[in-house]
Amino acid sequence: MLDFLSATSRSRVFWFLVLIACLLLEGTALYYQYVLDYGPCVLCVHIRAWIMGLGIVALLMLIVGGPLAVLGQLASLGLSAGLLYSSWVTLGVERGTAGESCTMDPNFPSWLPLHEWSPTMFEPWEPCGYTPMMAFNISMAEALVAIGAAWVLVSLVLLLASLRKPKQNKSLFH
Numbered sequence: 523m524l525d526f527l528s529a530t531s532r533s534r535v536f537w538f539l540v541l542i543a544c545l546l547l548e549g550t551a552l553y554y555q556y557v558l559d560y561g562p563c564v565l566c567v568h569i570r571a572w573i574m575g576l577g578i579v580a581l582l583m584l585i586v587g588g589p590l591a592v593l594g595q596l597a598s599l600g601l602s603a604g605l606l607y608s609s610w611v612t613l614g615v616e617r618g619t620a621g622e623s624c625t626m627d628p629n630f631p632s633w634l635p636l637h638e639w640s641p642t643m644f645e646p647w648e649p650c651g652y653t654p655m656m657a658f659n660i661s662m663a664e665a666l667v668a669i670g671a672a673w674v675l676v677s678l679v680l681l682l683a684s685l686r687k688p689k690q691n692k693s694l695f696h
Contacts, residue, residue, distance in 0.1 A: 527683035532591040536680075537583040540598070544577030547669070552643070554662070560654045561647025564624045565612040569666060570643055571630070572605035576673075595681035602677050606670030613663040615650045624650030 530536050551570055554560045562570070576598060583594040614620025630644070653662035 525686075527680060528686045531595055531680040531684035532587070534584055534587055537580045537594070541577055541580035541584065544573050544580060547573050548577070548643070554654055555647075558654065562645075563612075563648050563650040564629070564646045565608055565615065565650050566653070567644050567646050568608045569605060569612065572601050572608060574643075575601045576605070591684040592681070595677055595684045599674065599677040599681050602670060602673035606667065606674050609663060609666035609670045612650070612653065613661075613667050616652055616661060616663045 548570060551562070551566070555562060579594055579597045579601065583590065586594075611620055615624065653666075656662055656665055
């Protein structure tokens with residue numbers, strides 16, 4: 523099992539699936555924004571940025587491949603932890619249990635003004651307060667917390683597995 527997980531952490535197929543997941547999540551966000559007219563809040567924009575970061579890591583790992591598996595999984599763990607944190611705060615704001623308040627300023631660093639480079643994706647439209655309902659009567663914030671938690675868990679397991687060198691020819695993905 524460890525050999526399989528170690529090989530998976532180095533697999534281009536795995537990183538391709540991560541990239542597809544990121545594109546689907548970003549596409550869903552844009553669908554809700556532009557088709558269903560649910561504008562993003564600051565926290566939603568931050569979540570989009572975390573997911574974009576995960577997509578960039580996946581794209582880089584597709585290009586570079588296995589030798590940097592540990593760095594890719596470490597970056598994935600950090601970005602997914604950021605995704606989980608922002609999703610958790612969003613859920614807290616939605617339920618009225620978070621002590622944090624939201625402004626309309628996305629507070630991206632001056633060296634990475636995503637809201638200026640791509641306002642279509644990263645400019646907040648609305649103040650924080652609620653997220654739309656999705657399938658099975660689950661709010662978007664609840665879904666994002668579940669996705670973030672799962673991503674952290676998978677990233678952690680694969681990071682630990684990537685520290686082990688896989689045996690040759692044991693992977694379905696190579």
